[in-house]
Amino acid sequence: MSKADILIVDDEANTLxxxxxxxxxAGHGATxxxxxxxxxxxxxxxxxxxxxxxxxxPGKDGLALLEDLRxxx
Numbered sequence: 001m002s003k004a005d006i007l008i009v010d011d012e013a014n015t016l017x018x019x020x021x022x023x024x025x026a027g028h029g030a031t032x033x034x035x036x037x038x039x040x041x042x043x044x045x046x047x048x049x050x051x052x053x054x055x056x057x058p059g060k061d062g063l064a065l066l067e068d069l070r071x072x073x
Contacts, residue, residue, distance in 0.1 A: 009039040009053040036060035
């Protein structure tokens with residue numbers, strides 16, 4: 001199985017910690033981010049194999065993040 005580089009976006013610190021630990025234990029790379037604006041910056045800076053995002057977050061929500069990611073290719 002190939003190692004995936006995963007971006008996890010959530011405003012809850014416990015969720016970020018749990019998910020990143022689980023993916024790392026499974027042998028994948030996990031980058032965590034607590035807001036959509038920063039996640040967009042990270043995604044522009046480098047490619048990720050998978051982006052997991054909470055839908056309900058303060059400021060920009062996960063659906064708006066998805067639209068921005070699509071718009072930025």
